[in-house]
Structure formats: C-alpha cells, structure tokens
Amino acid sequence: MNEQDRSDQGGRQPPPHRRRPRYQGTHPKSYAQKYKEHHLAAYPEIEAHLRAKGITPAGTHVPILVEEVMACLAPRPGEVVVDGTVGYGGHALEFIQRISPGGKLIGLDVDAAELERTRQRLGAAGVHVNLYRSNFAGLAKILRQERLDGFDIIFADLGVSSMQIDNPQRGMSYKHDGPLDMRMDDRLQETGADLLHRLSEQDLAQALRVLADEPDHEKISHLIVARRAVEPITRTAQLIRLVFEAKGLNPKTWRQQQRDARSHALHPAARTFQALRILVNDELGALRELLRVAPYCLRSGGRIGIISFHSGEDRLVKQSFRDGLRQGVYEAVAEDVIVPQREEVHANPRSASAKFRWARIGATGRPKRA
Numbered sequence: 001m002n003e004q005d006r007s008d009q010g011g012r013q014p015p016p017h018r019r020r021p022r023y024q025g026t027h028p029k030s031y032a033q034k035y036k037e038h039h040l041a042a043y044p045e046i047e048a049h050l051r052a053k054g055i056t057p058a059g060t061h062v063p064i065l066v067e068e069v070m071a072c073l074a075p076r077p078g079e080v081v082v083d084g085t086v087g088y089g090g091h092a093l094e095f096i097q098r099i100s101p102g103g104k105l106i107g108l109d110v111d112a113a114e115l116e117r118t119r120q121r122l123g124a125a126g127v128h129v130n131l132y133r134s135n136f137a138g139l140a141k142i143l144r145q146e147r148l149d150g151f152d153i154i155f156a157d158l159g160v161s162s163m164q165i166d167n168p169q170r171g172m173s174y175k176h177d178g179p180l181d182m183r184m185d186d187r188l189q190e191t192g193a194d195l196l197h198r199l200s201e202q203d204l205a206q207a208l209r210v211l212a213d214e215p216d217h218e219k220i221s222h223l224i225v226a227r228r229a230v231e232p233i234t235r236t237a238q239l240i241r242l243v244f245e246a247k248g249l250n251p252k253t254w255r256q257q258q259r260d261a262r263s264h265a266l267h268p269a270a271r272t273f274q275a276l277r278i279l280v281n282d283e284l285g286a287l288r289e290l291l292r293v294a295p296y297c298l299r300s301g302g303r304i305g306i307i308s309f310h311s312g313e314d315r316l317v318k319q320s321f322r323d324g325l326r327q328g329v330y331e332a333v334a335e336d337v338i339v340p341q342r343e344e345v346h347a348n349p350r351s352a353s354a355k356f357r358w359a360r361i362g363a364t365g366r367p368k369r370a
C-alpha cells in the first residue's frame with residue numbers, strides 16, 4: 001500500500017460499534033469474521049502485521065510491479081491515463097501522482113460493488129478521477145464519451161483483485177466454500193454453476209486444457225457431466241471435492257503432497273477454477289478486443305502496458321505487440337517480459353505469476369480508425 005492509500009484511510013472515523021463476530025479460537029478464519037481487516041483505518045497495527053507476513057488484508061489489494069510499470073510507461077504531468085482495471089485503485093493512485101498537475105485519470109472496472117468502494121477511497125484521497133463501470137473492451141466508446149482525441153497511456157492489470165478472490169460470496173476461490181458465481185460483472189447472464197450445467201463434456205475438457213493447461217482435463221470434465229446428472233454443482237466445495245475425486249486425491253494425500261513440496265504445490269483445483277473463471281467472464285475475448293482497439297485510442301507517442309497472470313493472456317499480449325511492431329503500428333515494444341523481483345514475490349505471493357509487457361506508438365501518429 002502506498003502513501004496515498006494510507007492517507008485516504010487515515011482521516012476516517014472508526015466503524016460504528018457492533019458486537020464482535022464470534023469465532024472459534026484466537027484468530028478469525030473466515031472472510032466475514034475478519035472485521036478488523038475490513039476496517040484497517042481503525043486498526044492500522046493489523047495491516048502492518050499482516051503485510052510483514054506477506055498477507056494481503058481481507059478487502060484490500062496490493063498493486064503489483066508498480067515501479068516497473070511506472071518506469072516503462074513514464075506518465076508525465078498533464079497526460080491522460082486510462083486504467084482499464086482500476087480495482088482497488090493502487091496503480092491509479094500512482095499514475096495520478098505522476099500526471100498531476102493538469103492530468104486526467106479515467107478508471108474502468110466491470111465490478112460495480114468494488115468500483116463504488118474505490119470511488120469512495122479515491123474521493124477521500126482528494127483526487128479527481130472519472131470512473132466508469134465498463135469493460136475495457138469498450139475503450140473506444142469511453143474515448144468518445146470523454147470527448148478526447150486519444151489517451152497518452154492505456155494500462156490494464158488483468159484478472160481478479162484480492163477483494164474478489166477472498167470474498168467467498170464471489171465463488172472465485174478454492175479456499176472457502178461459496179456459491180459458484182465467478183462473475184466479476186453481475187450483469188453477465190451465466191455464472192460458473194450455469195456453465196458447468198450447460199457445457200458439453202468435450203467443451204469443458206477443451207476449456208480446462210486450453211485455458212489452464214489442466215493435465216486431467218478429460219477425467220474432470222467426465223466426472224462433472226456424470227455428477228451433474230445426479231445433482232447440480234452449485235458450490236465451490238462441491239467442485240473441489242469433484243476435482244479431488246477425478247485426480248484420485250483426498251485431503252490427506254493432498255496435505256502430504258503439500259508437505260513434500262514445502263507448500264509450493266499448486267492446489268489441485270486451481271486450474272479448474274482458473275479455466276471456469278476465464279470462461280464465465282470471457283476474459284480472453286475482452287483482452288483480444290482491447291489489444292485490437294488500443295492503437296486507435298492512443299495519441300502519438302502513447303504507451304500501453306498490460307500485466308497478465310497466465311500463459312494464454314501473455315501469449316496474446318506478446319503476439320499483438322510484436323505484430324504491431326512489425327506492421328509499424330508500434331514504434332517500440334518490450335523486448336523481454338518483465339516479472340516481479342524476488343522481494344516483491346516474498347512480500348506479496350500473489351504477484352508470483354505476474355508478467356508485464358508494454359508498447360509505444362510512434363511520435364508521428366497512430367493508425368486511423370477502430
């Protein structure tokens with residue numbers, strides 16, 4: 001959390017007194033019980049304690065690769081930046097500090113609930129931003145709405161925020177039981193449970209293989225189809241049990257695997273959850289559209305930077321930037337992928353799979369039409 005993040009919470013009143021949620025033992029375990037983490041302004045010592053242990057407090061998000069992003073995209077006073085995935089506002093605050101005075105930050109996010117909280121947080125920090133509930137695939141429309149000739153910087157930090165992962169009600173995590181929702185945008189028609197119910201065995205297997213490199217894609221999709229004929233799969237715990245069964249594991253053998261790998265083993269259900277979440281939110285479709293329209297939405301000399309979290313996304317970004325360079329759309333692109341330093345991964349393990357790439361439009365201009 002940066003200085004401004006901290007100061008936006010510093011002036012707030014402690015939350016109204018409510019009876020402490022009861023939990024067993026000395027530490028709250030579930031997301032809802034972590035009431036101190038949800039009110040960090042009133043409990044600053046909790047934040048310092050958790051961050052020192054590399055834990056992201058519930059209801060917050062630690063921005064990733066901040067120094068690298070700022071160094072490569074080089075925001076300057078007076079520039080217009082669109083943060084296509086504003087999330088908790090961590091990167092947005094860093095951009096704002098660098099484009100002031102005279103700059104403008106436009107923030108997009110599809111998650112209405114988190115966007116509202118971020119609006120309040122950024123408002124309390126005394127900064128002016130224009131926030132839209134919008135998919136970044138609709139970037140060209142935002143440009144028209146803002147009556148701008150282009151953005152100087154387009155930035156996206158793909159995937160889900162810690163707030164979304166940690167909240168069991170969003171159904172994105174294999175760590176806690178919750179409804180299999182998985183939508184970042186609650187206007188979407190189909191949840192994860194709906195997709196598990198509708199897709200054919202073949203389509204499920206393909207999604208698990210292509211979107212998450214799941215080695216047991218056939219076994220898992222076969223079991224999903226067999227199990228859903230008996231009862232609908234609507235909870236994260238059901239899906240986790242099913243994946244364990246398909247892989248011939250049980251909690252005891254999994255714990256042993258974790259011990260053998262010194263807890264670095266990937267959770268058996270991680271790939272299944274990733275594939276389903278990407279499908280529910282059409283994450284690759286949105287990224288393809290962003291990459292397609294970005295050059296038309298950038299001003300001369302404009303920069304685009306994207307942080308991705310799995311190979312499917314990174315491949316699309318790398319290919320698009322390289323094609324753009326070859327065709328003369330971009331004048332320069334990142335030669336190598338940029339990944340977090342060991343210290344960052346230690347301090348924030350969620351940054352471990354992050355990959356950052358950037359590209360720059362030539363000073364003489366951009367292509368003509370979206």
Ligand SMILES: C[S@@+](CC[C@H](N)C(=O)[O-])C[C@H]1O[C@@H](n2cnc3c(N)ncnc32)[C@H](O)[C@@H]1O
Nearest residue numbers: 063085087088089090091109110135136157286
């Ligand atoms: C990794 S978080 C961003 C965190 C942010 N950079 C920060 O420092 O707080 C990703 C955010 O992007 C949003 N998101 C994901 N895909 C999106 C899309 N296609 N369009 C707009 N927002 C999206 C998610 O709802 C989530 O809030």
